Amino acid sequence: MKSTEAKGPAPRLRFPEFHDAGPWEVKRLGDVYRFKPTNSWPRDRLNYEAGSVRNIHYGDIHKGLNSTFRLGEEAVPFLHDELAVKRAEDAYCEPGDIVFADASEDIVDVGRAIEIIDTDGEKLVAGLHTILARQIERRLISGFGAYLFASSGIRTQIQERAQGAKVLGISKSQLAEVKLAYPKDEREQQKIADCLSSLDELIRAEGERLAALKDYKTALMQRLFPAPGETIPRLRFSEFRDAGAWKAARLGDKGIVQFIRERVGREHIPLGHYVSTVNLLPDFGGLSATPEPPPLASAVAYREGDILVSNIRPYLRKVWIADRIGGASNDVLVARPGDSIVRTFLGHLLMSDRFIAHVMDGAKGVKMPRGDLDHIRDFEIPCPTKLEQQKIAGCLTSLDELIRAQNKKIKALKAHKRGLMQQLFPQEAG
Secondary structure (H helix, E strand, C coil): CECCCCCCCCCCCECHHHCCCCCCEEEEHHHHEEEECCCCCCHHHEECCCCCEEEECHHHHHHCCCCEEEHHHCCCCEECCCCCCCCHHHHECCCCCEEEECEECCCCCCCCEEEEEECCCCEEEECCCEEEEEECCCCCCCCHHHHHCCCHHHHHHHHHHCECCCCEECCHHHHHCCEEEECCCHHHHHHHHHHHHHHHHHHHHHHHHHHHHHHHHHHHHHHHCCCCCCCCCCCCCHHHCCCCCCEEEECCCCCCEEECCCEECHHHCCCCCEECCCCECCCCCCECCCCCCCCCCCEEEECCCCEEEECECHHHCCEEECCCCEEECCCEEEEEECCCCCHHHHHHHHCCHHHHHHHHHCCECCCCCECCHHHHHCCEEEECCHHHHHHHHHHHHHHHHHHHHHHHHHHHHHHHHHHHHHHHCCCCCC
């Protein structure tokens, strides 16, 4: 592929057969699409059990519906049957339609869009805070729009037109003024869509491998640790099969964990060493690479090997084994392993569904639940010999390394896709 020398909007990277095809067509979105009716039913009027009409909620677009939307592959709720669909003859989505999320608390997500590829023969409507757009006459082939509306040139135009303070929004009239640049030759559109969709397929397949690894680890942990109330696991390494029952301890017992209250001044916390509920990543994802400045006041001191647990909204599963010294916010518990427990063994226990379920059982508050420290101290810790702890911890740690490598692979593929899209679409429509 070579870059074109023609004037006008054209991508930096084109497939060889389109190198001399000239600049892309430019049209206002309002000249290519017309807007169709949408519904405005909130979440509590939707269900996942039964119904005759499916509903796309704007929150589901933000949460990750595929930009090339196939109903059979997505979890999309039903409208309650008793609800009438306004102007039904015009409101049902069709293949080729674009559904925009017209509101977001984040500028990055405002106006995010999906293209309807397949409705699987079901009735489907665009719901609360969405805009439904349908081509006036066919200019874009199926699958091309999904990538066109995700390209940085279009996203920038939408973000520049968004208005609002706490919640940002984009209206139909603002959206209609967005300039679209696209190749007139449908074969070039098809080539681009095929290239990017094959990359999406690869990312999806790698994501499924990642999910399988996580499921395997969860299942393995259920066998390597005794069930609650029991003292012998279902699966033991051969050298420990005759080692007898495990001892039962509690997290707050002497020799297991000490919860740290010691304070450290701001001046002693290097940049990147302050930990809060914000920069701890969910799903045991570690610490964000974006450093957060320490507070003006002091913080809870932690050191390498301590286990930090976010105590706000515990269901987000924010737990991290510190690899440095620093300070933590008051909403982060600092647990220091004692002499009776292997640090990584304890770390795996605290980064488990069992521990999170225990913390949530004692949590107080509804909108923003907070773990109760006395209840957390009462978490059951099954304790084999240190030698067996080390063996189990080593096994699970090697599995974590595979999961980390798989995560890294997926991030690299996504970065490659972003870079490719910046070259396959013009940055400005002219």
